[in-house]
Amino acid sequence: MxxxxxxxxxxxxxxxxxxxxxxxxxxxxxxxxxxxxxxxxxxxxxxxxxxxxxxxxxxxxxxxxxxxxxxxxxxxxxxxxxxxxxxxxxxxxxxCAPVAVYWYRLAAQAGLDWGMYNYASALALGNGIECDRAQALQWFRRAADLGHVKSINFIGSFYEDGWEVDADTSIAFDYYRRAAQGGDFRGQFNYARLLAERGEIDAALGWLRRVPHTATAAFVAKMQAWLAASPVTAFRALAEDVRAAMNLTQESRA
The missing domain is CATH 1.25.40.10 (Tetratricopeptide repeat domain)
Incomplete structure (x- = not known):
């Protein structure tokens, strides 16, 4: 050096x-x-x-x-x-999950959006700390107010699943849209799911095609399985394209 x-x-x-x-x-x-x-x-x-x-x-x-x-x-x-x-x-x-939570909490309390997100995720899932979804939602909202797109997506999940709030897919849809437009791959997938439920297949396909560009390999595999099991012909066709791309990636690393 x-x-x-x-x-x-x-x-x-x-x-x-x-x-x-x-x-x-x-x-x-x-x-x-x-x-x-x-x-x-x-x-x-x-x-x-x-x-x-x-x-x-x-x-x-x-x-x-x-x-x-x-x-x-x-x-x-x-x-x-x-x-x-x-x-x-x-x-x-x-x-060591509890030690991880300790440092996430300090980062969150210091005002860091990523610290807020990671601390809130631990609280929401009970990972290294007792599950407390009410407190998790508060931290996700604080991070979302700072523009943290992964937190925006997670809030959408709260509204879709009815965690600590009344379930409301319209509100979830809006949060997923914001996360998708902000570049979060989970937000893009979730937004596409709800678009598909509304019958907007072409719009959903556009967002689904973006997911592999930034998603983890594990998430792409999860999405591919979801597409392959879909009753929508266009989604099953996209599943084949995604699977072929996954195979090419694996071959290039071999």
């Missing part, structure tokens, strides 16, 4: 640093690492993400965890949230 001196860090301009960070990943990682080692909390959080993603450096979840912890202990909200994700998913440490 390129050696970046403290003098270089101190003298670099904002525009020069922006150019470095948007340039070759290895060079960006070297500068962020230098800033992290010199105690810059934002850099510590970013370097943790670089290590987790393997951006410009070798992927190392354990070291990423260390840097997230450094920044979280200095009250960096996103680092708190990412530390929670490490504990939830077992990245660099044994998974």
């Amino acid at each position: 390129e050696h970046v001196t403290l003098k270089a860090l101190a003298s670099v301009s904002h525009d020069e640093l922006a150019t470095i960070l948007s340039g070759p990943p290895a060079k960006a990682a070297a500068w962020v690492a230098a800033a992290a080692h010199n105690g810059i909390v934002e850099a510590q959080a970013v370097y943790g993400q670089y290590l987790l993603d393997g951006h410009g450096v070798e992927r190392n979840a354990g070291e990423a965890l260390t840097w997230f912890r450094h920044a979280a202990r200095r009250d960096h909200p996103m680092a708190m949230n990412m530390l929670g994700r490490c504990y939830e998913h077992g990245w660099g440490i044994a998974a």
Whole structure:
């Protein structure tokens, strides 16, 4: 890794640093690492993400965890949230849902939309904490007010399923629409489902075709199974297209 001196860090301009960070990943990682080692909390959080993603450096979840912890202990909200994700998913440490919830709660209380979403999800599903859907809905609403599209989608689920509110598919439809338009793949799928229930098959197909572009492989597989079981001919045809794309992806990784 390129050696970046403290003098270089101190003298670099904002525009020069922006150019470095948007340039070759290895060079960006070297500068962020230098800033992290010199105690810059934002850099510590970013370097943790670089290590987790393997951006410009070798992927190392354990070291990423260390840097997230450094920044979280200095009250960096996103680092708190990412530390929670490490504990939830077992990245660099044994998974521990209650500890994940602890960090999500701190991130939420610090005003981070992702922290609110993750804390609310844990409350809604009883993952690492006693299920409390009323409190979960409050946090989802706070995140949604900040424009967090995954939270907007989850609120739609509350209205569709009648959790803590009277079931109302019209309100759910509106929340799913907002989430879909905001780019959330679950929102796109849910919006398409309700469009189909209204008989708007062509509109539903348009949204369903967008889902694989951003969805996880597991979610795409779930959607493909749903499409394949549909009584709608156009949906079953799309299921075949999705399955073929999934097979191509698997072959390219083999």
